Amino acid sequence: MKKQDAMNRDWIATARTLSHALPLLQRYGGATVVVKFGGHAMGDDDEMDSFARDIVLMQQVGVNPVIVHGGGPMINQMLERLGVKSDFVDGKRVTDAATVEVVEMVLSGRVNKRIVQAINDQGGKAVGLSGKDAGLMVCEQTNPTLGFVGTPTQVDPSVLHTLFAADTIPVIAPLGAGRKGETYNINGDTAAGAIATALKADRLLLLTDVAGVKDAGGEVLTELTPDQIRKLTDEGVIAGGMIPKTETALAAIDGGVRGVVILDGRAPNACLLELYTDHGAGSLIRAERLAT
Numbered sequence: 001m002k003k004q005d006a007m008n009r010d011w012i013a014t015a016r017t018l019s020h021a022l023p024l025l026q027r028y029g030g031a032t033v034v035v036k037f038g039g040h041a042m043g044d045d046d047e048m049d050s051f052a053r054d055i056v057l058m059q060q061v062g063v064n065p066v067i068v069h070g071g072g073p074m075i076n077q078m079l080e081r082l083g084v085k086s087d088f089v090d091g092k093r094v095t096d097a098a099t100v101e102v103v104e105m106v107l108s109g110r111v112n113k114r115i116v117q118a119i120n121d122q123g124g125k126a127v128g129l130s131g132k133d134a135g136l137m138v139c140e141q142t143n144p145t146l147g148f149v150g151t152p153t154q155v156d157p158s159v160l161h162t163l164f165a166a167d168t169i170p171v172i173a174p175l176g177a178g179r180k181g182e183t184y185n186i187n188g189d190t191a192a193g194a195i196a197t198a199l200k201a202d203r204l205l206l207l208t209d210v211a212g213v214k215d216a217g218g219e220v221l222t223e224l225t226p227d228q229i230r231k232l233t234d235e236g237v238i239a240g241g242m243i244p245k246t247e248t249a250l251a252a253i254d255g256g257v258r259g260v261v262i263l264d265g266r267a268p269n270a271c272l273l274e275l276y277t278d279h280g281a282g283s284l285i286r287a288e289r290l291a292t
Helices: 002-027 039-043 045-060 072-082 097-121 158-165 188-199 226-234 242-254 270-276
Strands: 032-037 064-069 126-130 137-141 150-155 169-173 175-177 183-185 203-208 260-264 283-285
Touching: 032 045, 032 188, 032 270, 039 072, 045 064, 045 097, 045 169, 045 270, 064 097, 064 188, 072 097, 097 126, 097 169, 097 175, 097 183, 137 188, 150 188, 158 169, 188 203, 188 242, 203 242, 203 270, 226 242, 242 260, 242 283, 260 270
Parallel strands: 032 064, 032 203, 064 169, 126 169, 137 175, 203 260
Antiparallel strands: 137 150, 175 183, 260 283
């Protein structure tokens, strides 16, 4: 009898959670949410399945999710396997013609299709593509010394709207085409920010391996404005690998994205916690604190 009572309490708690989530489910009905997926979760089958299940659930309750993924560790493994030597300038990989071929093979092939399959296995309908497909992302060379590394200069999201209309989840590899047909490798966060801006997304979720933006005392800041981000950067509180992520966030907000969240992708159900609980997850960056 005690076991049955415990089960009843669990069911009641589940039902209460769903009931409390109703206003947030309604809030995000019809919203576009771009998710940058990368880091630790990509290499773990259970976490991949959990992520895919959350994405399918988001779509089932009315969200248009877009996944943009990275794949640095997988690229490193393949380059080593093929004996392709990589040089680095200021910590950034020089992407020559041989390297960009491997990058495209890994990102558009192994990594992209694994995420697509995981979503399909959870009952969703996903399609993999790269920024080269349907003119999604046109790039210019970021820095000649880095080779085929690009910065998006033009994003045409029409193919994504077509996929939304067909209840299909886009999974995008961060590659773009140059004006002369070159293939460019794009930083995953940068690609996600550019796509979110073109879609005027309601949220851009940057999943990473840290809990969020931290203050000088190491505490996660749950909500920030662009001015606060700039101040923390000037003070050296925001430093290292967090700088590119906050720069992506500021550019996205300036481009019309309503809010950017930097959150720990290793946390169970991180996307659902952010969208469908009052507590949220990670650090929300938006132009006005009182905006919704």
